[in-house]
Amino acid sequence: MTELSVKPGKKSFFPYRIGLEPRMAQVSSWLPASLSLGAVVVALMIGALILALGGGNPWATYAHIARASFGSLGVLSDTLVKATPLIFIGLACSLAFRMRMWNIGAEGQFYMGAFGASAIVLLPVLPAEAPRWQFLILMAISGMFFGAIWGSLPGLLKAKFNVNEVISTLMLNYIAIAFCNFFIFNVWSEGGFQMSPKFPKNSWLPRLTDYASTVPEFAGLTTHAGFILAVLAAVVVWFILHRSKWGYEIRLVGDNKRAAEYAGIRISRNIVFVMMLSGALAGLAGMSEISGVVHRFQGAISPGYGFTGIIVAWLAKLNPYAVIPVSILFGALILAGREIQPSGIPKMIQGIILVCLIASDFFLRYRVRIRKQVEA
């Protein structure tokens, strides 16, 4: 039994004292979810306070965010578009974090995936009139391949040289973006503009609006097949983590590295493979964004998806299925955030949400008891 050290226990200045007991029993399943929800509410309130202090109207801002992201079928569709890469990256982070590999490099893996997918069209690997299924499959494979390479690099460095993966993945982000910029500005630049030529329609992921001729309600809806792919990916990752031997190993290494070692699990190999799959998922996010939304290779294709994905994974408690609704929530924040001034507000709110989430985990591990002070 531990006492919270910040309370002066000796003096009975406060008639009550706060006692903390580590939770021994399994917590009931509703507690983590409701705690996370509570953390988000608290975070939004803190955000409101800061907005109010800055002279803004927080409630108008929040109402605006809600309206601009869920208010109509059209914006809801846009929200799903923003959520798609977040699901992939949230899954990538969940997988790596489950093994306590801190993959902060999803942003770079996303860009490398986008590069890999673009290379199929721009090199070109396939002629422009190739059928759509060939384009999409090759682009997905190539995107995953480049993302996987980018993810496995820090994995290898960690396994071979014990290099801190937080810093190596982060440094690789900067390198990946510079690498992509070289191609965007120079090799594939269209007439000196900082973007590649537009891709042929065969290489686009099908969108809802493409079927407007059969279902008129779909007209103008930009949600693309990448969303379905992302949901499928969530199912796959769930099966890997919770129904496969490899997933068991991943979870064991994450929970107790030493026990895993004694159980004969090869940790270095798992590190490399997990980082590879994590990178591949982030790379697939890049492919889906290029092929489903941007339709050309250009810079600034990510408003920090790689970092928001970290928060998504954490809010979803690393549960692949929970990643989907959480991503939609954050997709809304990103979508509406584009119009909010100052532009740092969505980022700040994301940070505060993460802070409150981590803080709320405390109540999962400890039970707080308020007891009457007994005179000694």
Add this chain to the structure above:
Amino acid sequence: MDILVILQAGVASGTVLLFATLGEILSERSGVMNLGVEGMMLVGAMSAYSIAVHLGNPWLGLVVAMLFAGIISQIHAFITITLHADQVVSGLALTFVGTGLSLVLGEGLNKAGTVALLPTLSIPLLEHIPVIGDIFFKNHSIMVYIGYLFIPLTWYFINKTRPGMHLKAVGEFPAAADSQGIKVYRLRYLYVFIGGMLAGLAGGTISLAISPGWFSELTTGGQGWIAVGLVIFAQWNPIRAAAGSYIFGALRRLVLDIQGPTMLLGFANPFFYNPYLGFFLQMIPYAFTIVVLVIGSQEAMRKRIGAPAALGEPYVRGERGK
């Protein structure tokens, strides 16, 4: 491309890394890894510049930068020390908060006019030493000289003073330190605060001295993360941290200057004739950070010196020590 100019500029821009790295060393020595350096630096850079713009006093700006970053760091301290949460995730969260906060509060700041910056000066006598004087003691911002003072002071404090011993004890074996009457929690809060203040100082040094101005996230451009990497390379030793910082500073300048001349080592300079190849030059500091990490980790393994033993471990009073 003058080698003296590059080294001189390296010392100047290395000073930023120096402050941030020293701060992180102090924090990690107490057992708390704070990955929020980048965020705290941004907060520092923004607030220092903002104060200098609005009140016209760069020194006041520096003080506010240090205090603001220090206060922000206490979020991390509370979450990791009192709530025993994971230090990696909390540090990331701090980076998000710091970045977001500085973007919100720094909105419109880049359009502000000219600002009173920190003074530049040369050290009498020392500036006349050939080469050394040119690199280290001539026409530098006053922050560079303050940086020189910090290196031996930090080293002396950690290794030769009683509070320094307490700091190390708390980071190596908090349970033993606790049993000796050292206030583990209090000291960890304190050193996270000092680490935050130094990160704020680093940020203020950027915006008021080394590359003046507020350019949102580009102000730091990942230097906070490089500082975290340098701590590992430095093996938690201030002297090595200084060497690493200055080398890195010089590298950053070299990367810029290498595009200038038409000839390079007797060949036509490809970076001059195709400026887009500069993107590959941009990668160098980040790639070098990884190389430096590999070297640092290898050396640490070979010499069996490593991180403070309790780094990253929350200390829970009454639980069995490890």
